[in-house]
Amino acid sequence: MSSDAPVVIHARHLAKAYPLYKDQGAWVKQALFGRFKTYSRPFWALRDIDLEVRRGDSIGILGRNGCGKSTLLQIVCGMTRPTKGEIWVRGRVAPVLALGATFDQDSTGRQNVLIAGAVMGLKRAEIIAKFDSIAEFAGIGAFMDQQLKHYSTGMRTRLAFAICAHVEADVLIVDEALSVGDAAFQRKCLDWIDSFKKQGTLLFVSHSLDQVRRLCNHTVWIDNGRIREQGEPHRVIQSYVQATRDERDDVGRFSAADH
Amino acid sequence: MIEGPEQRTGHSDALLLHVIDGESVIDGKLGAWAIFIRFLRAPFVSAYRHRDLIRVILKRELDERFKGSQAGWVWALTAPLLALMTYTFAFGGSAVLPNKTAAKSAYDYSLFVFGGLIAFNFFAEMAYRAPSLLQEYAHFIKQTLFPAEMLAVISTLRASAYAGIGLVLMLAAQLAFTGSLSWTVVLLPLWVISFMAFLIGLTWFLSALGAFTRDVSYLMMTIAPLLLFATPVFFSQEVLPPPMDVLIYANVLTGFVEIVRDLVFFGRLPGLAVTAWTFFISLAMFWFGYWFFNQNRANIADVL
Numbered sequence: 146m147s148s149d150a151p152v153v154i155h156a157r158h159l160a161k162a163y164p165l166y167k168d169q170g171a172w173v174k175q176a177l178f179g180r181f182k183t184y185s186r187p188f189w190a191l192r193d194i195d196l197e198v199r200r201g202d203s204i205g206i207l208g209r210n211g212c213g214k215s216t217l218l219q220i221v222c223g224m225t226r227p228t229k230g231e232i233w234v235r236g237r238v239a240p241v242l243a244l245g246a247t248f249d250q251d252s253t254g255r256q257n258v259l260i261a262g263a264v265m266g267l268k269r270a271e272i273i274a275k276f277d278s279i280a281e282f283a284g285i286g287a288f289m290d291q292q293l294k295h296y297s298t299g300m301r302t303r304l305a306f307a308i309c310a311h312v313e314a315d316v317l318i319v320d321e322a323l324s325v326g327d328a329a330f331q332r333k334c335l336d337w338i339d340s341f342k343k344q345g346t347l348l349f350v351s352h353s354l355d356q357v358r359r360l361c362n363h364t365v366w367i368d369n370g371r372i373r374e375q376g377e378p379h380r381v382i383q384s385y386v387q388a389t390r391d392e393r394d395d396v397g398r399f400s401a402a403d404h
Numbered sequence: 405m406i407e408g409p410e411q412r413t414g415h416s417d418a419l420l421l422h423v424i425d426g427e428s429v430i431d432g433k434l435g436a437w438a439i440f441i442r443f444l445r446a447p448f449v450s451a452y453r454h455r456d457l458i459r460v461i462l463k464r465e466l467d468e469r470f471k472g473s474q475a476g477w478v479w480a481l482t483a484p485l486l487a488l489m490t491y492t493f494a495f496g497g498s499a500v501l502p503n504k505t506a507a508k509s510a511y512d513y514s515l516f517v518f519g520g521l522i523a524f525n526f527f528a529e530m531a532y533r534a535p536s537l538l539q540e541y542a543h544f545i546k547q548t549l550f551p552a553e554m555l556a557v558i559s560t561l562r563a564s565a566y567a568g569i570g571l572v573l574m575l576a577a578q579l580a581f582t583g584s585l586s587w588t589v590v591l592l593p594l595w596v597i598s599f600m601a602f603l604i605g606l607t608w609f610l611s612a613l614g615a616f617t618r619d620v621s622y623l624m625m626t627i628a629p630l631l632l633f634a635t636p637v638f639f640s641q642e643v644l645p646p647p648m649d650v651l652i653y654a655n656v657l658t659g660f661v662e663i664v665r666d667l668v669f670f671g672r673l674p675g676l677a678v679t680a681w682t683f684f685i686s687l688a689m690f691w692f693g694y695w696f697f698n699q700n701r702a703n704i705a706d707v708l
Contacts, residue, residue, distance in 0.1 A: 163706060172616070173617070176616075220423075222549060223420060223421040223549060224546065224547075224548075224549065224705055225702075225705050225706055226423055226426055226428075226702045227423055227426060228425075228426050229425050229426065230424075230425065231422075231423070231424045231425070232421070232422070232423050233419060233421065233422040233423075234419070234420040234421050234422075235419055235420060236420060237420070238420060238549070240547075240548065240549065247543065247544050247547075247548055247550075249464065251468075252464065252467075256464070259460050260460050260461065260464060263456050263457040263459075263460045263461070264457060264544065264548050264549070264550055265548070265549075266457075266549065267456075268456055269456040269459065269460070
């Protein structure tokens with residue numbers, strides 16, 4: 146990790162709990178009588194996360210489904226608040242968490258670019274000025290003026306990534322987003338991320354270890370809500386692969402009872 | 405060509421978020437007074453910051469209303485026009501106004517009712533929609549940095565477009581039937597603004613509650629139609645016996661209905677007490693709603 150660059154993300158003892166209720170109505174009791182009795186059990190999605198990310202870092206985040214990767218990213222974006230611990234983030238964050246989540250099926254690609262750009266915090270004039278460049282990056286030609294419902298999954302991903310590539314973020318957060326595009330488009334995205342990394346900071350979640358190896362200079366492995374290992378990508382990936390081979394994909398992982 | 409990140413102008417060093425133990429401390433330590441001022445300004449600061457987003461989502465909402473229809477916005481005009489014609493036929497015969505003043509023409513009662521219905525429908529549209537508003541936009545709120553508090557503003561703006569059509573139609577009908585318009589109609593924008601403030605506050609409150617339970621939706625579906633008859637839409641507050649003629653102002657819609665009628669139909673200034681009460685209600689609802697929404701904001705994304 147570059148050690149003299151300013152810190153952009155700082156997390157100390159970060160923890161996030163979601164309440165798990167016994168039945169659907171329990172939260173009402175919690176809201177009414179919560180100060181006398183607790184009607185829920187906390188599910189700790191994240192526990193005791195310490196993380197320091199400096200400008201120009203690219204952090205690969207590894208972990209199995211439900212280990213807390215997405216929760217961590219959501220906290221960094223400010224979409225959800227941590228329960229305990231401290232976090233601060235500097236600069237503009239562009240989440241590519243769920244590509245195209247804001248897309249409206251009945252609007253055209255063009256209209257969706259306007260909406261998604263505005264949601265990402267771009268000024269209207271900026272979006273319009275960048276429109277041609279976005280269309281070229283997406284490379285979906287005349288479909289730009291078609292309704293989104295006529296798009297294939299790949300085309301949707303292309304459009305979404307093209308928008309994100311034009312947000313001018315300081316911190317880019319990519320969450321398993323690139324797996325949908327075809328090989329040529331994936332390479333285009335990876336090339337773009339490479340050039341982004343020269344100045345920006347990247348948080349990259351992927352189950353494709355090759356991509357993590359290629360893009361990241363630091364890797365964090367999250368297991369069961371905790372950082373199990375972090376450091377140089379090759380080493381962390383090696384122990385991650387080793388562990389995945391050893392540990393069974395058992396059902397018990399998702400139960401809250403042992404927390 | 406592809407615009408690469410190397411063309412960027414520079415980094416922003418602004419602190420995006422700073423949270424300690426679940427509490428946002430990004431504002432640092434502020435005095436009670438500064439916190440209060442900041443709170444009063446917050447909805448306006450947010451609306452200004454997100455003005456481009458408001459614009460694009462509002463356009464989407466307006467387009468959506470008549471999506472797939474050929475006539476489109478003609479429907480927005482047709483509905484109130486048909487309503488006005490129906491009232492004229494239905495009530496035209498009963499040429500005595502409910503407040504016992506003699507009607508000047510057969511159209512009077514229909515104009516009287518129409519004015520009340522514009523106000524009531526403005527309210528009803530928000531009352532029906534607000535509880536499920538955040539669910540409608542759940543994918544935005546959960547997965548992007550979407551300013552959820554602006555949804556109340558956007559949806560109220562959309563509703564006010566229809567209320568505006570109704571108002572214009574009412575002014576036209578008033579002019580056509582009576583041949584003149586009172587100067588008091590120039591005060592209508594004030595009425596619209598204070599009604600919007602009330603409805604935005606109401607929407608903040610109902611939508612935050614509605615994020616936690618669908619019951620709010622069913623509750624509003626149950627009580628909104630009843631409120632139509634608990635509000636002086638088809639009658640006038642003046643015909644009620646005491647103490648009901650004062651108690652009916654506990655239904656906060658009464659003031660809004662009476663004022664729009666005074667301004668357009670009767671062509672007189674509304675009473676001072678009614679005006680003061682109504683303005684107070686709308687400001688109180690606005691900031692209470694915003695406070696309530698803000699209190700629950702951290703939980704909303706988690707429960708949606």
